[in-house]
Amino acid sequence: MLLLTFSDIGLIVTLVIIAAGLGLILKLALKGKEIDRRIIFIFIFFSVASPIIFQIKFSEKATAVVKSIYDKIDNLPEGSKILISFDFDPAMAPEVQPMAIVLGRHALIKGHEVVFMSLWTTGQSLLTEIINEYILPDFPEKQEFIDYVTLGFKAGNEGVLKVIATDFKKMFPVDNNGRPLDSIPIFDGVKSCSDFDLVISIGGGKPGPKEWILFVTDPSNIPMAVGVAAVIAPQMYPYYPAQVLGIMGGVKGAAEYESEFIGNYERFKDMKTPGLLTMGPQTLAHTVIMAFIIIGNIIYFRKRKKEAKS
Amino acid sequence: MRRNIPLAVTFVVGMLLIVSVFLPPIETIGEDFGVFFSIIAVFAFFLGGGNLIKVHFGKIMKKSNDWEFSLVTVVGFFAMLIIGLFKIGAPGDISTSVTAEGSYFQEMFVYLINPLQSTMYALLAFFVASASYRAFRAKNREATILLVAAFIILLGRTPLGMMLTGWIPESFSIFQVPNLAVWIMNSPNLAGQRAIMIGISLGVVAMSLRLILGIERTYLGGDDKG
Structure with a gap:
């Protein structure tokens, strides 16, 4: 029937x-x-x-350019440090917010230590909303400062990147709630961005993924993945695969990642996508x-x- | 004097930053300047806010055209500023994050700014559709190439592309629409983007040299005479 x-x-x-x-x-x-x-x-x-x-x-299947990001997070050893920068505003959010949610979930379920930050003024509020409403409810066992930490927004665009490329605590002496980074377990052994196993920038404007590549990840040879609005995706291809290991372009990129994630993690098969x-x-x-x-x-x-x- | 000091500052800072890349003993100078830049960037917020108030307050006082919108802007500005500065509704003391859960600043962001900005951006979909209908017409060879490329990308960004061309055997999979879309991005687009990027980079180098050497002075405002 x-x-x-x-x-x-x-x-x-x-x-x-x-x-x-x-x-x-x-x-x-x-x-x-x-x-x-x-x-x-x-x-x-x-x-x-x-x-x-x-x-x-509609059903989606991850293409190579998205799958490479998924595989990277999936294959990193437990406890690896991942830096995710939310470089977007509410206008761009419908396209890139799904990426931020699924990447956060994937990193946490794999037991990685995640640092969230933003180069956009509006990014800090979006960060709070996404983490508290979409990511953390699925991970009640995860503890702030041990499994994840939020650094919030820092003004200065490329100036911020130039400094954290060599000395993280010089630009972020405290986290979003004013707690010194020296007292946060995730930052044990972290001097600069080079101490992260993966850097992900989600955005599409300026400063955004391009600035991360130019000022931080390419000069320091740090693995980098990007999630961008569809109109920006063509500008990211010149960096793939040498400077960025994968690109999630627009809603389609997010949908491909989500389908790969829910297909492999039974616990999340009924999650909102x-x-x-x-x-x-x-x-x-x-x-x-x-x-x-x-x-x-x-x-x-x-x-x-x-x-x-x- | 008013022009010579900024020119000297630009020259010294520019040269120092270039030299610091090649001289290991002073390579950390770039970091220090990065911190200075961050501090100056914060002052830009004050300037921006001051400018916004000056412009809109002037419009309200003079009752210029659409002064009512200026009133909304000023009220919105001060409402967000006061709620954010005093962290109204935020749990804990003044050291709590301005975006902490429960703070009115965060509530206003989630329920006001977020939907307003998203709505503005979403309106683009309507104009893009209307513009596509008018612009993508096969008027000549170049326009036809653009039209075909746009069509493949539009189709390739949806599951429809695979539904329509998934039957093509694996040995000819390049002709499946999603793969064609990837090829367009990875080959013609890549070549064009790289050319543009290299051109822009060379332009940035040239402009930076002009600024450092004091040839380009328009950023000082007014005429070019020192």
Whole structure:
């Protein structure tokens, strides 16, 4: 017997409505009539809202560029030190926050010691929100200062990076709550960024992953992974694989990592996967945009044909 | 004098930082300057805040166009500033983190700033769709190449790409849309990006030298005459 879930029904209804609407527009396009942009806006709204309402998800498989980050964290020996920098603001968060959540979970479940920090003013509040609301509830056994620590935001952009590349405590004498780094167990034996086994920068603006590569990880030869907004991903490829071991680009990168993570960790198979969930709106929105590009070209060629005739 | 001192400071600091890279005894000087830079960056926040108040307060006083928005800006600025400075609602004493759970600063960030900024950015989706419809038209050879590349990337960034071309045998897997998208990123995009990066880097070196040697003086403001 064929059993349809709520999401399946939602997907079918959405596709039927979008297809019917596009069919009507195509009919107009064949007559060479341009489409009002408000019609495009309605289609985009529907293609984004519907997958969120119906919780439409698509399956993903990690590509090599994402899998290499997963493998690196998975294969590091327990107790390795990982530095994760949240270099983003709320505008970028829907794209890169899923990466921050899944990376934090993965690092903690593997028993690594994680240091969180931010180069963006808005990063500190996002850090608090992500750690307290999404990561820590799954790890009640983890202790602050032993398993993880939050350093918060530090002003100075590249200036901060230049200093922590050689002397961490010079720039961060205390953590987010004013506790001296010398009294924090995670920082035993940490002088500079070179003492971390992996550095991850999640962001896409400036300062962000690029500045981390230029000022810290490449000169000191530290393994580095990046998670960036989709529009920034093309700018990261020149650094792959020599300077960065992997790139998570946009929602798709996050979704690929999430699918790899939940596929390998039974405990998290039912966890919330914002990356995979956001792939629904992205897939349908891309489909609608592609349809409109085709329609736009049909209109263009029809008009050109008419002009040639006249 | 007003110009010579900044020029001398720029020259000395610039030369010191360059020399420190090559001379091990003074290589830590770069770190010290990094700390100075961080301290100066904090003062930039004061300047920024002061400037914001000056501009918007002036608009409110003069009742210029849309002065109501300026009022919202000023009220929002002071509300966040006071709540953050006095750590209202935060558990513990004044040394507690401003973003500690329960602090009104964090609540305002989560429930006001976060959705507002996300909404502004999300609006881009509508304009990108409308612009794509108008811009990606096969008007000539170059536009057609751009159109095809955009199409492959759009398709490759969704599971649809694999659904449509997953049947292609493994020996020809390069023609599967997701792999084509990766090829575009890894080859033509990489070549273009590297060329741009090298060009920018050379430009930065040239501009830095002009600044250090005092040839470029526009950052001092006013005319170029010393």
